[in-house]
Every structure is written in C-alpha cells, then in structure tokens.
Amino acid sequence: MAQDIIKKIQTFFHSPLQTGEKRKILYLYDEDEQYDEQLTEWSKETALFELLKVTDHNYFQIHYHIEKVMADKNIVLYYTIKRPNDQENPMLGVLLYSYELKLDQDSQLYAAIGIDSTNEALTDLAKQYQTFFKSKERTTKFKKFFQQMITQNQETMEFCILAVLTKAKQPDWTNSLIELFAESVKGQTMRWSAIEKFGNKDRFWRLINRLFGFNLSASKTGKLSIETLMEQLFITHLASEWPEEFPKAFEPFVLPKVNQAIIFINQWMNLRDQQLSYIQVADQLEKELGINQLFNQESLANVTEVQTFQWFDNYLIQQLASQLANGGIDYDYYDQLIAQRRGKFWYKDYRTAYHALRWSLKLVKAVDEMTSLLAKIHDKHLFWQMYQTNFYKIDQAYRKFYFYSDQLIHLNDSFEDLTLTVERHYHQLFLKEFAAKWDQLVMQEARLSRKDITQQTHFYSDEVASFVEQDKKVIVIISDGLRFEAGQELFQRLLEDKRFTGDLSSMQTALPSSTALGMAALLPHQQLAIESTGEVRVNGLSTESIVKRNEVLQKNSSDKALAISYDAVNQLSRDELRSEFSGKKVIYLYHNRIDAIGDQRITENDVFAAVEETLQQLKRLFIRLTTEVSAAQLFVTADHGFLYSRSTIQSTEKVQLITELKGTSYNKRFILSEQENPTQTGLSFSLANQISTNRHVLIPRGINRFSLAGGGYQYVHGGHLPQETMVPLLKIKMVRGRNDIPQVTVNLLSQTRTLTNSVIWLEFLQLDPVSETLKEKRLSVYFEDEIGNKLSNEQVIIADSRNELSQDRIVREKFILSTISYQQSSNYYLVMKNSKDIKDVTKERFKLDIVREIE
Structure with a gap:
C-alpha cells in the first residue's frame, strides 16, 4: 500500500x-x-x-x-x-x-499501477502517460510486467509501457521492437498506432536514438519510421559481418552505434519463440533491399561469416558446390568453413545441403588419398584390412552424399556439377581402380578365402556355439544387405547410447555373395551345399525361408531356438514379445529393408534412404530388446553387402553371355555352373574349398555386370568385391547402470581478465578430442552483468573435433559488448552454457575498463 x-x-x-x-x-x-x-x-x-x-x-x-x-x-x-x-x-x-x-486521482493511479507515490521520477513519468493508464486492461498488464522488474526506474517503467502497447511477451525494448518490425512487414500498424495514441512517440524515438543513434540526420530517408529503422538495423548488422570494405551503396544505412545494433539482431536470432518473426522480417527485407542483385559477385571469403539474410547461405552453398565440383581445393579449409556454419542462424534450414557438401568433400579427399595407397598394397589380406579401416569410408561418404542431396529441392541445380564430380571420383577413380586392384590380388592367390580373414561360414561355431553350451540367451540380428560401412555407422550410433557397449569386426562371405548362401552360412551346420536348382541346404535341410531356418535351428538346439522376422516382432506387444522369447536361448531375428528396396528396379535408387531407415529401425529394435528381453549377447550381421552406383551402368560395363557358358543359377554378378568357365571377361573359381560342392562360380571382372533381363543394374551383389563380401559383425552388450558418456571439456584460453575494448576476440580450447569415451559439447557463450542481464552477442561453440593436436582444437570467437556505462568496481561474467544441460554453466569473472560510448 x-x-x-x-x-x-x-x-x-x-x-x-x-x-x-x-x-x-x-x-x-x-x-x-x-x-x-x-x-x-x-x-x-x-x-x-x-x-x-x-x-x-x-x-x-x-x-x-x-x-x-x-x-x-x-x-x-x-x-x-x-x-x-x-x-x-x-x-x-x-x-x-x-x-x-x-x-486523489494521482494517488489512485499510483496504487493501481503499483508504483511508490514518493518516487518522484516514477510519478512524473506516470503523469505523462495518463492516457495509457485510463484503460484497466493496459494498467493490469503494466502492473504485472513492472512487478517482474528487478530494477524499477523510469527506463524499466517505459519498457513495460512499450511492451503492453506492442503486445510483447517480455517487458524490454528488444521484444517491443521485434513486435513492431514483425507487424510492419505484414503491412499492419496496430501496435505503432497504439504508441501514437496511448504512448509517447517522441519519447520512443529518443529511446531509439539513445540505443542506436537513429535520428533524423542518421535516417537514410530523413524521416523517423519503423520501416527505415528496421532496414538500417539489419544493414548495420550485415556491415559488421563483412571482412572487407562494405559496399558503398549501403554506407548511408549503417547506424552510428553499431554495437547495440549487433546485439539486438543477435538476441533476436537467439530468442527461440521469436525466430519465426526474424525469418519473416529478414526475408521481406532481403527482397526489398535487393540483396541477391547487390552481392551476387562477392568472393567466397567475404560471405563465410555472414548470417543476417538467408540469401547468403544459398549463395555460399552454390559457391562451395561449384568450387568443389571444379577441384583444386583446400580440403581442410573447406571442411572448417562448413563446420563453422553450424553455429549460424540459418544453418538449421540448410543443414541437409551442408551435410551433402561435407560428405562430398570427404569423398573427394578420401579418393585422392586412396590413389597413392593402392600402389603400396601387394597382399590381399592387407587390402582387406585397409578396406575395413580406411577405404570403407569412401563408400560411406558416397552413400551419405546421396542420402542428403536426394532430399534437396530448391538447390538441385547448384548440385548438378558437384554430383558429376562425385560420380567421377567414386565410379571412375575409386570403384574401377579399387576393383582392378582387388582382381589382381585375388588372381595372384587363386583362392577365395584365407585363414587370416574371418569367414562367415564359421560364425555359428566361433560366436554362437559357446553361448548355447553355457545355456545363455543370445540374439542374432541379420539385416539383409547391411554392408560393412553401414554396420560401422550403426555401431557408432549404438555406442552413443549409454546403454550399449561392444566391438565391431568383419566377416567375409562365401561366393557367391547372395542372400541364399549368406543366410545359410550363418546357421549351425556341418555341411553347406548348393543343389543343382541353386537352392542352398544346411545338413540336407532347406534354408530358403525363415520357417525353414527355424527348423534348422531347432534341430540343432531343440525347442530352445527361434527364427523370427523383424516385422513379426514389431507386431508384438511387450508381454507378447516376452512370451515369444521365453525359454528360447538362440534367437535369429531377420530384418529386410535394404535388399528389399535395392533388388527392385523401380526402387533401387532409394537404397541409400533404405539404409538410413534400417539404421534407425535397428537402433530402435536394440533399445526395445534390451528393455523388454534379457540376453547375454546380441549380434548384428548380414548375409551379404552390395555394390551400388547412382550413374547409369554403361554398355561397356555389361558382359554379354555366350552360349558356351552353362550355368544353373544366374545373377548380374555371378553364374553358378557345374564346370569351370574360363573367360576373358570374368574370374572363375571352384567352390569346393568353401562349401560342399563341385560347382564353380564365374564373377565378372571389376565392377562389371552380366547382361541379364530383370532387376536393376545399379544395385547388385553376388560378386567378390569387399563391398559385397565384407559384412559387419557387431557384438553388443547392454550395460546396466552405466553413466552417460561424458562430454569434452572446453576452457577459455585467453588469460586477460580486464577488457578495455567493446570488441573482443577470445580463444577457447577443447581439452581432448571426441572419442568413444568423450562426446561433443555445444555451448552458448556470452557476457552478462552481476544480475544476469546479457551485455553482448551470443556465440555458439560446437566442440566436436577429433584432432589429436591441441592447436587444432582451438576456436576463436568475436564478442561485441553493449555500449553502456560500465563500472570498474563491478564484476562482469563470460557465461559458457551447455545447450544440452542447463546445470552445466561456467562463468569467468571479468573487469571492464571501457570508456562510455553513448551520451
């Protein structure tokens, strides 16, 4: 009272x-x-x-x-x-x-709005806004805002009045300006009219002048208007991002008090509930100012840090795609440039395009490095190891590039030349050279398998049998067509979840690398044979369906074994799943998405999307199994891999069959026959040292396909290349009670704690590289005062470097301090806030010795 x-x-x-x-x-x-x-x-x-x-x-x-x-x-x-x-x-x-x-009326007013009647500064201001306070609704909203203010003075009181008139969500000038700008681009004036009618527009423009230096002389039109203020604030922010001399056409737009303009735009970008309004305003101004016409000849270096308008992301992506397509690039510079864009405002809208660019960069770089490595490999085993540790990344980068670029719509034209470059590197420079080298090494040994390469046919005896002997439950997930590089990504995704730990290795399939033989090879067997019809039998039993494989498993392990499909498991409730798996010790769970899509001509170009879908489905399956079913061990593997090229297979890459070749089973990557079929266009092998048969397999050389009717030519398997024959073997265990994988630590590297300038560059060090035991950290970094008011722009630091050298894990960020009066006796803080953990906040204390820059 x-x-x-x-x-x-x-x-x-x-x-x-x-x-x-x-x-x-x-x-x-x-x-x-x-x-x-x-x-x-x-x-x-x-x-x-x-x-x-x-x-x-x-x-x-x-x-x-x-x-x-x-x-x-x-x-x-x-x-x-x-x-x-x-x-x-x-x-x-x-x-x-x-x-x-x-x-008296004044006393009633002061009581109604919640201000102290003895505070002359507040009562004087209230008298100037008597028209505003005549409305009970406005008065009530004002009082609610004003009671939230930590400091109650004329400035905060006026902010509350503005917030009510502009219908802002928070009582500060930032939110009020945002509402005025958002209204302006829609051609509406309700909020501004409220200021003119119930507020004080002269005091409003004095506030704007004090904040940004926007007045009649600074206005490019010589008039005070919301539209002009809006344009000049955005251009001032754009000018601050420009590394060189700013275009003269925009010099009249730049406001005198740059720092406050920078902070305002930056804070707007970082207000989650106002990001849509920023997009609407920025897009409208981009058109009105003709940004695309004024800056379409700029160098890449000039736009790498720009984020004011989304046109610059479009332009940057187009330029990057063009330069990557033309070659002769600095891989590390471009990779760093793309990584830096992740902290920019528009990145979320262009994430897919940037991912496509980054994977194309990884592919081109890896192919260039592979060329020199191939010449040094003279042994099949070493080649196999190199694919498992290094060369698989090229296939993975190729898949990831198309997975992301296939999702692009409005940037398709920009990626046409880059796609041709990716195809040339992958299909011509990688696959053909890679396959030729593999052919050479295979022919030198004149045999398909080696003891020092783990064989798929030994999977059950080497991995599963010991669990059966100990009467422990084991679940084997077999995903049709899950090649090694995809399995490696699945393994990484599982390790990112604190519930899982394990190992990743590989196995070599028997030839041909087909579904029938691969599925049979993973079952318990003493004898593995291919019939004259092409059917594969285990110990004389058919394996052509899940039902038949279930019979094989049960014959080996009585009623403690089960073969079931992923689709069937998906239909079961938790209780039904537990009942189905109850008493079972060996469970083979069959998943088929990749091969089902790839093997069809009309859908084969969707195979990379099918891989991504498979990885998501398998991770969800793992989470469900470990939650609802107890198992000592889970395995993930595949029957075979696959070979895929987006570019059309040329006629020179298709092998025409001749009548002399007699086969019992035909495929675009193999022919099974009863006798050896020597030919200049293929490699012929006896299968006797792999399985119980006297048959031979003919494989086309390199990446060639046999010219056969039916199915597609771009997605194939059955051949001898590591892409087809190297399948992943994931050995996964659930770790109960395991703590979440900790994030890396980021420290402020700069030593000075007294700042004498409003523009500050600070260095931050990621102490350790990201690894299996340390995951990335995302920080929001800014300056604030003792009561938590933000004083600077906000920078995003993404600490995800895997570089071993500490100097490669240093990032440098620019901070712009608000142009206010700083007290040398007061403390100010650099705040480092973990974006994924609100409790993880680090504050570094600073002293500011800065001459006041506003009147």
Whole structure:
C-alpha cells in the first residue's frame, strides 16, 4: 500500500475522539479492490482498527457487527462496490456519522499501477502517460510486467509501457521492437498506432536514438519510421559481418552505434519463440533491399561469416558446390568453413545441403588419398584390412552424399556439377581402380578365402556355439544387405547410447555373395551345399525361408531356438514379445529393408534412404530388446553387402553371355555352373574349398555386370568385391547402470581478465578430442552483468573435433559488448552454457575498463 494512505489511516485513528464519539469509523470506496490485499494484511497485524468488507450482499451483517459485535471498536468499512446513490444506500445512516477516506486521482493511479507515490521520477513519468493508464486492461498488464522488474526506474517503467502497447511477451525494448518490425512487414500498424495514441512517440524515438543513434540526420530517408529503422538495423548488422570494405551503396544505412545494433539482431536470432518473426522480417527485407542483385559477385571469403539474410547461405552453398565440383581445393579449409556454419542462424534450414557438401568433400579427399595407397598394397589380406579401416569410408561418404542431396529441392541445380564430380571420383577413380586392384590380388592367390580373414561360414561355431553350451540367451540380428560401412555407422550410433557397449569386426562371405548362401552360412551346420536348382541346404535341410531356418535351428538346439522376422516382432506387444522369447536361448531375428528396396528396379535408387531407415529401425529394435528381453549377447550381421552406383551402368560395363557358358543359377554378378568357365571377361573359381560342392562360380571382372533381363543394374551383389563380401559383425552388450558418456571439456584460453575494448576476440580450447569415451559439447557463450542481464552477442561453440593436436582444437570467437556505462568496481561474467544441460554453466569473472560510448 502507498505510504501516504497508511499515514492518513494512522493519523485518523490516532486523532482524539470528538465530543460524543466513543470510537471512530472510516470508510473507503475501492471498486477495483486495489487496496484489498494490503488492507487485509495490515488489519491482521494492527490493533488500531477492525476491517469490514462491504458488498452488495452483506449490508445486514455489517450493520449487526457495527452496532452489536464491534460497538466499541474502531472500524474501517472497505467498500468493494461502486458507490450507490444516497437514496439507494442502505448504509447511509452509518456513513453520516463516519468519515470518508478520499483518494486523489494521482494517488489512485499510483496504487493501481503499483508504483511508490514518493518516487518522484516514477510519478512524473506516470503523469505523462495518463492516457495509457485510463484503460484497466493496459494498467493490469503494466502492473504485472513492472512487478517482474528487478530494477524499477523510469527506463524499466517505459519498457513495460512499450511492451503492453506492442503486445510483447517480455517487458524490454528488444521484444517491443521485434513486435513492431514483425507487424510492419505484414503491412499492419496496430501496435505503432497504439504508441501514437496511448504512448509517447517522441519519447520512443529518443529511446531509439539513445540505443542506436537513429535520428533524423542518421535516417537514410530523413524521416523517423519503423520501416527505415528496421532496414538500417539489419544493414548495420550485415556491415559488421563483412571482412572487407562494405559496399558503398549501403554506407548511408549503417547506424552510428553499431554495437547495440549487433546485439539486438543477435538476441533476436537467439530468442527461440521469436525466430519465426526474424525469418519473416529478414526475408521481406532481403527482397526489398535487393540483396541477391547487390552481392551476387562477392568472393567466397567475404560471405563465410555472414548470417543476417538467408540469401547468403544459398549463395555460399552454390559457391562451395561449384568450387568443389571444379577441384583444386583446400580440403581442410573447406571442411572448417562448413563446420563453422553450424553455429549460424540459418544453418538449421540448410543443414541437409551442408551435410551433402561435407560428405562430398570427404569423398573427394578420401579418393585422392586412396590413389597413392593402392600402389603400396601387394597382399590381399592387407587390402582387406585397409578396406575395413580406411577405404570403407569412401563408400560411406558416397552413400551419405546421396542420402542428403536426394532430399534437396530448391538447390538441385547448384548440385548438378558437384554430383558429376562425385560420380567421377567414386565410379571412375575409386570403384574401377579399387576393383582392378582387388582382381589382381585375388588372381595372384587363386583362392577365395584365407585363414587370416574371418569367414562367415564359421560364425555359428566361433560366436554362437559357446553361448548355447553355457545355456545363455543370445540374439542374432541379420539385416539383409547391411554392408560393412553401414554396420560401422550403426555401431557408432549404438555406442552413443549409454546403454550399449561392444566391438565391431568383419566377416567375409562365401561366393557367391547372395542372400541364399549368406543366410545359410550363418546357421549351425556341418555341411553347406548348393543343389543343382541353386537352392542352398544346411545338413540336407532347406534354408530358403525363415520357417525353414527355424527348423534348422531347432534341430540343432531343440525347442530352445527361434527364427523370427523383424516385422513379426514389431507386431508384438511387450508381454507378447516376452512370451515369444521365453525359454528360447538362440534367437535369429531377420530384418529386410535394404535388399528389399535395392533388388527392385523401380526402387533401387532409394537404397541409400533404405539404409538410413534400417539404421534407425535397428537402433530402435536394440533399445526395445534390451528393455523388454534379457540376453547375454546380441549380434548384428548380414548375409551379404552390395555394390551400388547412382550413374547409369554403361554398355561397356555389361558382359554379354555366350552360349558356351552353362550355368544353373544366374545373377548380374555371378553364374553358378557345374564346370569351370574360363573367360576373358570374368574370374572363375571352384567352390569346393568353401562349401560342399563341385560347382564353380564365374564373377565378372571389376565392377562389371552380366547382361541379364530383370532387376536393376545399379544395385547388385553376388560378386567378390569387399563391398559385397565384407559384412559387419557387431557384438553388443547392454550395460546396466552405466553413466552417460561424458562430454569434452572446453576452457577459455585467453588469460586477460580486464577488457578495455567493446570488441573482443577470445580463444577457447577443447581439452581432448571426441572419442568413444568423450562426446561433443555445444555451448552458448556470452557476457552478462552481476544480475544476469546479457551485455553482448551470443556465440555458439560446437566442440566436436577429433584432432589429436591441441592447436587444432582451438576456436576463436568475436564478442561485441553493449555500449553502456560500465563500472570498474563491478564484476562482469563470460557465461559458457551447455545447450544440452542447463546445470552445466561456467562463468569467468571479468573487469571492464571501457570508456562510455553513448551520451
């Protein structure tokens, strides 16, 4: 309650009784109940009076209390109703011998809006906004905002008034300006009209001048308007991002107080609930200012840090795609450039394009490095190891490039030349050279398998049998067509989840690398044979379906074995799944997405999307199995890999069959026959040292395909290349109670803690590289004062470097401090806030010795 009202009540009741008075009665009309809470609380604390609240429905009760219950007590009659006419007032008789506490309009106003009537600065400002406070709705909203303010002064009071008039969510000038700008680009003026009608536009423009230096002389139009202010703020921010001399056409736009403009735009970008408004305003200004025409000849170096308008991301992506397509690039520079864009405002809208660029860069770089490595390999085993540790990354980069570039719509034209470059590197420079070298090494040994390369046919005896002997549950997930590079990515995704740990290795399939032989080879067997029909049998039993494989498993492990499809598991509830797996010790779970899509001509170009879908499905399956079913060990492997090229297979890469070749089973990558079929266009091998058969397999040389009807030519398997024959073997265990993988630590490297300039460059060090035991950290970094007010722009640091050298893990960021008056005796803080953990906040204390830059 305002102090003057308290004093008036106290003075009244402390005054002597008049002749004939036995007690004093004071009454007060307060229809809006502005003093309800204060009077109620005070009446409980004081013996000076009793409080009676008068409504339309308790006149009789009030009369009774006055005349009977409280006949000798001082009373305050608090009317929470509108004052009635004397003729209609049931309490008139009492009021005639009572005294009224009358409040002047100013006092009522101060009480209504919640300001101290003794604070002349606030009361003077309130008088200037009397029109604003005539509305109960505006007054209520103002009071709610003003009570939130840590500091209550003229400035914060005016911010609250602006927030109400502009319908801002927070009572600060930043949110109020955002609302005005968002309205302006829609061609509306309701909020600005409210300022003109109920606010004070002269005081508004004085505030804007104080913040940004925007006045009649600084305005490019010579007029004060929201539209001009908006344009000049955006251009000022753009100028601050420009590394060289800013285009002269925009020099008149740049505002005198640059720092505050930078901070305003940056804060707008970082307000999550206002990002849509930023996009709408920026896009509209981009068109009106003709950004695309003014900057379409700029060098790549000039736009690498620009984020004011999204056109620059479009332009940057086009330039990067063009330069990557033309070759002769600095891989590390381009990779760093793309990585830096991740912290920019528009990155989320162009993430797919940047991913495509980055994977194309990885592919081209890896292919260039492979050329020199191939010449040094003279052994099949070493080649196999090199694929498992190094060369697989090329196939992975190729897949990832197309997975992302296939999702692009409006940037398709920009990627046409880059796609040709990717195809040339992958298909011509990698696959053909890689396959030729493999052919050479295979022919030197004249045999398909080696003891020092783990064979798929030994999987059950080497990995599963020991669990069966110990009566422990083991689950084997077989994903049709999951080649090694995809398995490696699945392994990484599983390790990122704190629930899993394990190992990744590889196995070599038998030839041909087909579904029929691969599925059979993974089953328990003493004999593996291919019939004249092409059917593969295990110990004389058919394996052509899941039902048949279930019979093989149960014959080996009685009723403790189960073969089931992924689709069937998906249909089961938790209880049904537990019931289905109950008592089972060996469970083979078959997943088929990659091969199902790739083997069809009309869908083969969707195979990379199918791989991504497979990785997601398998991870979800792992989470479900480890949650709902207990197992000592989980394996993931595949029947075979695959070979895929997006470019059309040329006629020179298709091998025409000749009548002399007699085969029992045909495929675009192999022919099974009863006798050896020597030919200049293929490699012929006896299968006797792999499986129980006298048959031979003919494989086309390199990446060639046999010319056969049916199916597609781009997705194939059955051949001898590592892409087809190297399948992943993931050995995964669930770790219960395992703590989450910790994030890397980021420290401020700069030593100085006293700043003398409003533009600051600081260095940060990621202490350790990202690894299997340390994951990346994303930080929001900015300066604030002692009470938490932001004083600078906000930078995003993504600490995900895997570089071993510490100097390669240093990042340098630019901070712009607000142009306010800083106290040398006060403390200011650099805040480093973990974006994924609100409790992880580091603060470094600074002293600021900066000359004030505004009046």
